[in-house]
Amino acid sequence: MVSNILNNYRSVVGLAVVLLVVLLIELFEVRAAIYPVLFPFFEWLKYSSWIGYLGTTYGSVYATVQAGHLISMAVIGGAVLVTDLRLLGVLLKDIPSETITEGTHKCFKYSLIVAIATGIFCAAGVADKVYYMPVFWVKMLALLAGSCFMFFIKQPLLNSRPHEEIEPWTMRLLAVASILVWFTVAATGRWIGFS
Amino acid sequence: MINELLLQFAQWLEGQEYSQMLVSGYYSWNWLEATHVLTLMVSIGSLFIIDFRMLGWILPDVPATKIADRLHKPMIIGFVIMFITGILLVYAKPVENVQSLWFRIKMLLLVFAFINAWVFNSRMRAAEGTWDSARVAPKPLRAGAIISLCLWCTVVAMGRFIPYDWVDCPKVSNTAILWAAGCVNELNAL
Numbered sequence: 368m369v370s371n372i373l374n375n376y377r378s379v380v381g382l383a384v385v386l387l388v389v390l391l392i393e394l395f396e397v398r399a400a401i402y403p404v405l406f407p408f409f410e411w412l413k414y415s416s417w418i419g420y421l422g423t424t425y426g427s428v429y430a431t432v433q434a435g436h437l438i439s440m441a442v443i444g445g446a447v448l449v450t451d452l453r454l455l456g457v458l459l460k461d462i463p464s465e466t467i468t469e470g471t472h473k474c475f476k477y478s479l480i481v482a483i484a485t486g487i488f489c490a491a492g493v494a495d496k497v498y499y500m501p502v503f504w505v506k507m508l509a510l511l512a513g514s515c516f517m518f519f520i521k522q523p524l525l526n527s528r529p530h531e532e533i534e535p536w537t538m539r540l541l542a543v544a545s546i547l548v549w550f551t552v553a554a555t556g557r558w559i560g561f562s
Numbered sequence: 563m564i565n566e567l568l569l570q571f572a573q574w575l576e577g578q579e580y581s582q583m584l585v586s587g588y589y590s591w592n593w594l595e596a597t598h599v600l601t602l603m604v605s606i607g608s609l610f611i612i613d614f615r616m617l618g619w620i621l622p623d624v625p626a627t628k629i630a631d632r633l634h635k636p637m638i639i640g641f642v643i644m645f646i647t648g649i650l651l652v653y654a655k656p657v658e659n660v661q662s663l664w665f666r667i668k669m670l671l672l673v674f675a676f677i678n679a680w681v682f683n684s685r686m687r688a689a690e691g692t693w694d695s696a697r698v699a700p701k702p703l704r705a706g707a708i709i710s711l712c713l714w715c716t717v718v719a720m721g722r723f724i725p726y727d728w729v730d731c732p733k734v735s736n737t738a739i740l741w742a743a744g745c746v747n748e749l750n751a752l
Contacts, residue, residue, distance in 0.1 A: 430726050434719035444603020445611045459632045462624050470621035553603060557596045
């Protein structure tokens with residue numbers, strides 16, 4: 368029976384485990400213990416790594432990479448909105464949602480890789496500042512949550528069967544959750560610039 | 563002459579109460595800028611999906627004009643919000659923007675991007691039905707899509723460069739750059 372549950376509800380069980388781990392981390396104050404240990408890494412990232420050196424020495428390189436980060440986030444936004452508005456039945460209603468989901472996911476994956484790579488560069492240039500910013504950590508958590516949600520819950524579910532067989536409310540919830548989580552990633556990213 | 567007129571107009575705008583209110587309010591400025599940047603996801607996000615389809619990179623089995631038609635509305639909504647917030651951002655800091663080389667290049671590129679969009683749209687309508695099911699659009703439309711991608715990427719980059727001060731008027735001595743950036747006082751002092 369246990370193996371049956373694990374096979375049929377792998378994503379749900381995975382999510383439950385992740386939530387449990389987060390809960391335990393908070394309960395046993397692991398996060399508070401890890402936080403100071405991370406500071407030397409952030410200092411190294413800014414003052415000793417080559418990306419930190421590039422970012423702090425050449426303002427034009429830093430700004431160009433920032434622009435790349437913005438563009439990749441725009442493509443992520445486009446892919447997420449097109450997919451999720453289709454799942455909600457708002458856009459592209461005459462095209463099968465399976466086709467849209469499959470087509471935009473490729474675009475999403477590549478943009479996410481570019482966004483993470485350029486994001487690391489941008490963070491390295493101001494690593495000693497972002498370390499102290501709560502909004503930076505919120506963004507990292509939102510990014511982690513968004514990526515896990517996308518690769519372990521949303522895509523596996525949408526690829527598992529024809530979309531007519533999925534409960535309509537499940538599809539709507541998936542779409543709304545996806546829009547909200549990626550909006551949070553983008554909005555917190557913007558807010559880092561104001562802090 | 564044109565630089566002097568632009569600067570006078572910008573100084574007049576900057577003297578207005580609402581302009582001062584926008585720039586001095588921490589939240590008004592941040593909300594405006596955040597909305598301007600976040601709407602990129604709707605406007606440029608939709609536009610890039612259309613361009614990628616024209617190039618055959620994504621959704622090759624879906625008719626390209628169908629994608630362009632259906633994403634037209636959200637894209638336009640995104641651009642309208644971006645322009646409104648963009649105009650307000652300029653209104654909040656008119657002198658700084660009028661004397662920014664990056665801002666001027668951005669405006670020029672925006673004009674090119676809209677001409678390209680208009681030509682692209684006309685060509686797409688003219689060729690409608692002849693290639694719709696093809697995985698890749700005809701060469702002129704592909705060229706239009708690549709020009710669109712390049713122009714908008716550069717527009718975003720120029721927008722990102724505006725807050726940086728590498729070519730701010732007091733830091734530049736090159737006459738051509740001073741003229742291009744509209745640094746009236748520095749040019750007069752030469």
